[in-house]
Amino acid sequence: MGIHEYCNDNEGWGPTSSARADLTPCVENTILEGLPALVAIIGIIYQTNLMWRSGKNHNLGRTNIIYWPSQALMFISAVALIVRAAVLKSEDYAPATMFSSIAMAIAWLSAIVLNHFQHLQEIRSNDFIFAYYVFSIVASAINIRTMALIDQTNQSQFKAFIAFFAANCLGFIVEAWPRERTQVQRKSDTSRYGKANLFSRLSFHFLQPIVSSGYKTPLTAKDIAGMMPERIRTEYCHDLLNNEWQAHVAKCQARGTKPSLFWTVIKAHKWSWLPFMIYRFMASTLTYVLPELLDELLSFIQSYQSGSD
Numbered sequence: 001m002g003i004h005e006y007c008n009d010n011e012g013w014g015p016t017s018s019a020r021a022d023l024t025p026c027v028e029n030t031i032l033e034g035l036p037a038l039v040a041i042i043g044i045i046y047q048t049n050l051m052w053r054s055g056k057n058h059n060l061g062r063t064n065i066i067y068w069p070s071q072a073l074m075f076i077s078a079v080a081l082i083v084r085a086a087v088l089k090s091e092d093y094a095p096a097t098m099f100s101s102i103a104m105a106i107a108w109l110s111a112i113v114l115n116h117f118q119h120l121q122e123i124r125s126n127d128f129i130f131a132y133y134v135f136s137i138v139a140s141a142i143n144i145r146t147m148a149l150i151d152q153t154n155q156s157q158f159k160a161f162i163a164f165f166a167a168n169c170l171g172f173i174v175e176a177w178p179r180e181r182t183q184v185q186r187k188s189d190t191s192r193y194g195k196a197n198l199f200s201r202l203s204f205h206f207l208q209p210i211v212s213s214g215y216k217t218p219l220t221a222k223d224i225a226g227m228m229p230e231r232i233r234t235e236y237c238h239d240l241l242n243n244e245w246q247a248h249v250a251k252c253q254a255r256g257t258k259p260s261l262f263w264t265v266i267k268a269h270k271w272s273w274l275p276f277m278i279y280r281f282m283a284s285t286l287t288y289v290l291p292e293l294l295d296e297l298l299s300f301i302q303s304y305q306s307g308s309d
Contacts, residue, residue: 008094025146029100032139037103040132044110047128051117058121063182066174067119073171074108074115080164081105087157097157104136104164123184123195125175130198133172140165193228244268 003013007026011017014024015031023032085101088094111129118126144158144165152158176199179185185195196206210224230236245264252259266273 006095008092008096020149022146022149023142025143025150026094026096028139028143028146029094029096032142033100033136034096034103036132036135036139037100037107040107040128041103041110043128044107044114044132047126048110048114048117051114051121055117055121058123058184058188060123060184060187062119063179063184066177066179066182067115070115070171070174071112073167073174074112076167077164077171078105078108078112080160080167081108084157084160084164087160091155091157093157101161107132123188123190124179125197127198130175133168133175137165137168137172140168191226191229241265241268 007013007024009025011019011024011026013026015027016022017024081101082105085098085105088098088101111132114126115129118129140161144161147153147158147161176197179197180195188195192206192209193201200206207227210219210227213219213223241264244267245259245261248264248267249259
C-alpha cells in the first residue's frame, strides 16, 4: 500500500494542506491520534501487568460514584470508535482513518482493565489514563475541526466520532473530579500529594489548603508534616542510594572493575528518572525551535503584507 492509497484523499500526506492553513487529515489521523494510541496501548498494558503481578489492594473499598461512570464512559468511547470503523468499512474509507479509529478503540478498552486495578490498589486517578484523556480530547478536537472544514459533517462516521468525543469529555470530567471527600480517601492516611491527581500535582493545587491556612495564621511544622511522600524525602533517597552504592561497590571489587556512580543512581531510581529526561529534552528543543518558529511567522506576515501592497 502506497502513501496515496493509505491517505485516500486529495490532500495526500502533506503534512500541511495545500488548500487550508492546517494539517492534512492523513497526518492528523496518523500522528495526532493513531501513534499516540499505540503508545498508550503499550503503556497501559505494561502498567496493567505490573499492577496485576506486584500490586497490592488498599482494602479501603471502591469509589463507585467515580468507578462505574468512568468505566462506562470509556466503554462507550470504545464502542463509538468501533461503530465508526464499521461505518468506514462499508464506505470508500481512508486506511489512515481506520487505523486511528481501531487503535484508539483498543487503547480505551485496555484502559478499562487498568482503571479496574487502579481503583483496587490506588486512591487517586491513574496518571497515564489522565494524560491520555487530555491528549485524546485535544487531538480529537483538531480532527473534528478539520472534518468540518472539508464538509464531512453529514457523514455517519463523523457522527460516531462526535459521540466518541462527547463520551471522552465526560469521562475526563469524571476522571479529574476531586476525590478528597470520597470514603476511600478519607479512610486513607496518605499525604496530600499521594491523594492528588496529575493536574493537581503539576499545578500544585494540592498545596492550596496550606497556602490558605498560612495566609490566615502563621504555619507551624505540624501544619506541613507528612505532606509529601516518603520516596521524595532526603532521608529516604539517601538510604536508597547508599544501599545501592554499597552493593555496587562490593560487586565491582569482586570483579576488579571501577564502580560507577552514574549507573548506580540510574539503577536506584529505575524508571522514575525517565520523565525528567523527556521534559529536559523537550525544554532544550523548544529553546531552539521557538525562535525559529517566530522567525517563520514574522516572515509569513511580512510576505502577506508585501503581497497586499
